[in-house]
Amino acid sequence: MTIEILMPALSPTMEEGTLSKWLVNEGDSISSGDLIAEIETDKATMEVEAVDDGKIGQLLVAEGTEGVKVNTPIALLVDTNELPHATIKNIADKPYLEKEKIPSKPSNDKPISIEANSSLITVREALRNAMAEEMRADKSVFVMGEEVAEYQGAYKVTQGLLDEFGGKRVYDTPITEHGFAGIGIGAAFGNLKPIVEFMTFNFAMQAMDQIINSAAKTLYMSGGQMGCPIVFRGPNGAASRVAAQHSQCYASWYAHCPGLKVVSPWSSKDAKGLLKSAIRDPDPVIFLENEVMYGQSFSCPDDDNFTLPIGKANIEKEGNDVTIIAFSIMVGKSLEAAEILKDKNINAEVVNLRTLRPLDVDTIIESVKKTNRVVTCEEGFPFSGIGAEISALITEKAFDWLDAPVVRVTGKDVPMPYAANLEKLALPQVDDIVSASAQVCYED
Amino acid sequence: MKKNMAKKILTEPKMNYDLNLLQNMYKKMLLIRRFEEKAGQLYGMGQIGGFCHLYIGQEAVVVGIQSAQIDGDSVVTSYRDHGHMLACDMDPKGVMAELTGRKDGYSKGKGGSMHMFSREKGFFGGHGIVAAQVPIGAGLAFSHKYNRNKNVSITYFGDGAANQGQVYESYNIASLWNLPVVFVIENNKYGMGTSVNRSSAGENLSDRGKPYGIMSEIVDGMDILAVREAAVRAIDYCRSGKGPYILEMKTYRYRGHSMSDPAKYRTRDEVDKIRKTSDPIENIKSLLSKMGVEDETLKDIDTEIKSVIAEAAKFAQGSPEPSEDELFTDITIN
Numbered sequence: 001m002t003i004e005i006l007m008p009a010l011s012p013t014m015e016e017g018t019l020s021k022w023l024v025n026e027g028d029s030i031s032s033g034d035l036i037a038e039i040e041t042d043k044a045t046m047e048v049e050a051v052d053d054g055k056i057g058q059l060l061v062a063e064g065t066e067g068v069k070v071n072t073p074i075a076l077l078v079d080t081n082e083l084p085h086a087t088i089k090n091i092a093d094k095p096y097l098e099k100e101k102i103p104s105k106p107s108n109d110k111p112i113s114i115e116a117n118s119s120l121i122t123v124r125e126a127l128r129n130a131m132a133e134e135m136r137a138d139k140s141v142f143v144m145g146e147e148v149a150e151y152q153g154a155y156k157v158t159q160g161l162l163d164e165f166g167g168k169r170v171y172d173t174p175i176t177e178h179g180f181a182g183i184g185i186g187a188a189f190g191n192l193k194p195i196v197e198f199m200t201f202n203f204a205m206q207a208m209d210q211i212i213n214s215a216a217k218t219l220y221m222s223g224g225q226m227g228c229p230i231v232f233r234g235p236n237g238a239a240s241r242v243a244a245q246h247s248q249c250y251a252s253w254y255a256h257c258p259g260l261k262v263v264s265p266w267s268s269k270d271a272k273g274l275l276k277s278a279i280r281d282p283d284p285v286i287f288l289e290n291e292v293m294y295g296q297s298f299s300c301p302d303d304d305n306f307t308l309p310i311g312k313a314n315i316e317k318e319g320n321d322v323t324i325i326a327f328s329i330m331v332g333k334s335l336e337a338a339e340i341l342k343d344k345n346i347n348a349e350v351v352n353l354r355t356l357r358p359l360d361v362d363t364i365i366e367s368v369k370k371t372n373r374v375v376t377c378e379e380g381f382p383f384s385g386i387g388a389e390i391s392a393l394i395t396e397k398a399f400d401w402l403d404a405p406v407v408r409v410t411g412k413d414v415p416m417p418y419a420a421n422l423e424k425l426a427l428p429q430v431d432d433i434v435s436a437s438a439q440v441c442y443e444d
Numbered sequence: 445m446k447k448n449m450a451k452k453i454l455t456e457p458k459m460n461y462d463l464n465l466l467q468n469m470y471k472k473m474l475l476i477r478r479f480e481e482k483a484g485q486l487y488g489m490g491q492i493g494g495f496c497h498l499y500i501g502q503e504a505v506v507v508g509i510q511s512a513q514i515d516g517d518s519v520v521t522s523y524r525d526h527g528h529m530l531a532c533d534m535d536p537k538g539v540m541a542e543l544t545g546r547k548d549g550y551s552k553g554k555g556g557s558m559h560m561f562s563r564e565k566g567f568f569g570g571h572g573i574v575a576a577q578v579p580i581g582a583g584l585a586f587s588h589k590y591n592r593n594k595n596v597s598i599t600y601f602g603d604g605a606a607n608q609g610q611v612y613e614s615y616n617i618a619s620l621w622n623l624p625v626v627f628v629i630e631n632n633k634y635g636m637g638t639s640v641n642r643s644s645a646g647e648n649l650s651d652r653g654k655p656y657g658i659m660s661e662i663v664d665g666m667d668i669l670a671v672r673e674a675a676v677r678a679i680d681y682c683r684s685g686k687g688p689y690i691l692e693m694k695t696y697r698y699r700g701h702s703m704s705d706p707a708k709y710r711t712r713d714e715v716d717k718i719r720k721t722s723d724p725i726e727n728i729k730s731l732l733s734k735m736g737v738e739d740e741t742l743k744d745i746d747t748e749i750k751s752v753i754a755e756a757a758k759f760a761q762g763s764p765e766p767s768e769d770e771l772f773t774d775i776t777i778n
Contacts (some may be wrong), residue, residue, distance in 0.1 A: 179613020186583015213573050221559035222553035224774035258775050282777040
């Protein structure tokens with residue numbers, strides 16, 4: 001009997017990976033538990049164990065092959081009693097996958113144009129470059145967090161930093177968010193510039209007191225003496241199938257608090273330019289990334305001095321009929337929606353907020369004056385969300401310019417469910433943005 | 445937790461105690477005592493609002509420890525912070541003006557009793573959330589180590605804070621990373637109205653450093669010489685790069701947790717007894733007499749301090765309230 005060994009899924013968001021090394025040869029006998037291959041995912045390089053006993057009949061995927069989809073057969077295991085040659089003959093119709101580079105999926109279906117003096121890099125690489133460049137430029141910048149050093153980052157965002165900067169600049173912490181967030185804040189009061197990584201902002205709940213009461217408020221309470229130049233960064237919002245305690249978007253929680261700056265990048269360019277600004281900023285910055293975005297590639301300026309200003313939104317696509325306001329992963333979904341809306345003769349403008357506090361109210365209001373219709377998009381809960389705030393601001397500052405009530409596209413008002421179908425229902429989708437946009441244009 | 449406070453005898457001074465040092469410590473303790481008495485009085489007059497936590501009875505702790513510090517060491521504590529600020533040589537006028545919520549206060553009147561800071565004097569607050577200052581103190585120690593500047597962080601917290609989780613997260617990291625931090629537990633026997641016996645499992649709070657491999661000792665916090673000697677040991681240890689150190693100071697606050705505390709959880713008798721037998725200021729005063737300091741000199745010190753406090757109070761009452769423009773300043777730097 002022949003068993004297909006399939007490319008395993010090794011993380012919640014993994015869709016494909018690199019088969020970096022075979023640890024067995026054709027004809028080798030293996031037992032359940034033996035290491036057979038090394039697979040590199042976007043999070044880590046992992047060793048794969050055999051789950052059955054037998055003999056390796058054939059390796060179907062060559063070492064070094066990138067972009068191997070989850071569940072692709074990568075090898076054939078034959079019963080030890082069968083002769084390997086006979087087996088190979090039997091399965092000869094299986095095509096041998098040549099080593100080749102399969103390009104990673106672009107952020108949207110349009111081909112990505114690479115701007116001048118820029119490279120196509122992932123959001124993950126952009127974040128890492130931003131940290132490395134700032135660490136080279138300023139010795140008071142250091143990184144701390146869970147698994148940021150020897151493990152190379154739970155999501156590989158800090159990969160290589162330990163090698164370049166050593167253990168005096170890159171610190172693995174115990175799993176004690178409350179404690180290490182506070183230590184980072186103390187270090188910032190001591191004139192250092194810590195970058196504190198939370199494995200996810202869901203875990204930063206444990207550190208909320210230190211972030212709000214100590215980092216955000218101390219400058220005010222000290223009459224301006226106690227600056228706290230710290231960056232708290234990490235993935236925020238939903239990943240994939242990790243349910244209620246690991247999927248929440250905290251944008252509105254942090255944006256609520258004076259004393260903080262809250263930044264949420266979408267593209268690689270955003271990630272690099274904004275993270276560098278955040279590290280240089282004298283105030284505490286909450287930097288909300290998105291796990292699903294880490295592996296997506298965008299054009300990003302190569303310049304070590306490239307920064308983007310905190311507090312400034314970017315119009316990703318100009319349009320006249322409706323303003324779609326989004327941040328983080330929802331920017332990509334909004335751009336997809338804008339493409340679909342073209343077919344309905346709706347020319348949407350897509351505003352990428354980039355910063356949630358201080359919010360770029362001017363750019364929003366200017367766009368409203370042009371389009372007279374607004375849809376806000378966020379993964380977070382609707383109640384007291386970013387969309388609610390924007391809607392109120394527009395009512396206060398541009399009420400007379402509105403031709404329709406503002407519509408919010410948000411995550412549903414429920415804890416994130418685990419089941420795939422329910423999760424999809426709970427998260428805002430491109431179609432939701434399309435229909436909300438049609439609704440404000442009275443085209444539904 | 446049993447501590448016999450009845451037989452209180454000040455540690456016999458060793459020959460090398462400089463009379464000047466002892467006299468200065470006496471002065472500082474007296475300054476704190478008189479300052480706090482005045483603050484209590486102004487609170488009663490409605491000049492100070494909100495919460496106001498007085499340090500009366502605990503003066504030997506902060507003054508003894510401060511006497512072992514050098515320039516550049518950082519100090520961080522809870523909301524019972526007036527004594528620490530005065531010990532750091534912050535100006536009593538600026539502290540009192542902050543208590544009265546005036547523009548010349550250390551935080552321009554925007555922090556109040558619990559939230560005051562002076563970077564210049566190495567005082568990093570003044571924190572209103574129980575035990576929030578503990579990881580911050582470890583972080584200040586981290587910055588000293590990172591900058592290799594040989595300074596240490598003195599991180600004060602009370603017996604109540606000693607049950608908060610972040611204290612142990614800080615112990616763990618401070619020990620793992622060998623941070624130069626002296627954790628000073630000011631055990632005044634009550635976390636607000638709950639006695640240590642009713643809130644804290646185990647024998648001694650200082651024992652809780654042991655599983656983390658942190659050196660610790662219990663010190664009679666009413667005896668300033670014992671405090672100073674322990675502080676010298678602890679600070680030398682940290683400064684030499686050996687890692688953190690815990691000092692559990694057995695002390696006592698005479699006043700309530702805050703000004704609005706009716707103090708029904710202990711008897712008047714208990715407080716009086718300690719005042720009579722263990723008062724840290726009376727102790728050092730009689731030591732100074734024994735060492736030949738004239739009554740006249742002690743009286744002069746008293747007079748001088750009273751005038752400093754009177755001036756501070758006058759200044760704090762005379763300083764204007766912050767301008768309304770200050771409402772929107774200092775939220776972020778840029």
